[in-house]
Amino acid sequence: MNEGWNGSMDDGVNRLGWMLDDALRMPGTRYAILLSADGLLMAHSERIGRDDAERQAAGMAGLQSLARSTAEFCGAADTTWRQTISEFDDGYVFLVAAGPGAYLAVSAALDVDMETVSFRLQELVQRLGKELTSPPRPDAGGGRGGPGGGSQGGIA
Template identity: 45%
Template structure:
């Protein structure tokens, strides 16, 4: 049974899935936990993707701190593969929206839709950090 946060955010993830060639959209906490998932990715693979996305975001943040003494916040990342793309966008405090899309996706349309969804998610997506973070 979906949690309240999953119910509150599912319809927003569905907005991203309406972009042609988008296959999956997930919300991930900074510690790698799956908030919610939409699309055709089985739960065990969505959990694995959430952990991987969290790791990629952590690496990106560490790179920024290494390169800049005035490091701010990480915003987004994009990985390109032979089969398509993995887009990661900071969505709210300690939360990331990750989107998997095929090569045929119109990246401009996807980028605009993701930004619109991220703006609307606001506090509904904010995840409190775990103790010690």
């Protein structure tokens, strides 16, 4: 594994990272990131450092935009984009819609069970959807920012 891809969790800004880590508990998966439509990192798995995750989020937003622009090739220009799977010599990248303006990207090895990954990603999208659409909680912790403090209205 490339040393640049290692990193620790950023507790203050990565509150959904644990959900991504949970999704990676299957053989052959590597990294996961949650990004906004404009390429901003919303969360990342523990196995990828924040800097690398931010760089990949920007690239994934571009990939999603390109894929969406080819919708007409599939039948109609206004058809909804759902996912893109890219294959490389060393594995796959799964990029899926994860709610309004959010996308989930997962990297996996060549020997991964693609059907299982796709299924798990759809399960994760359902879980993330609930988190992404939840309104910010009022600060009930006396101004305690951070996890459990209630003042974290955003994801990043």
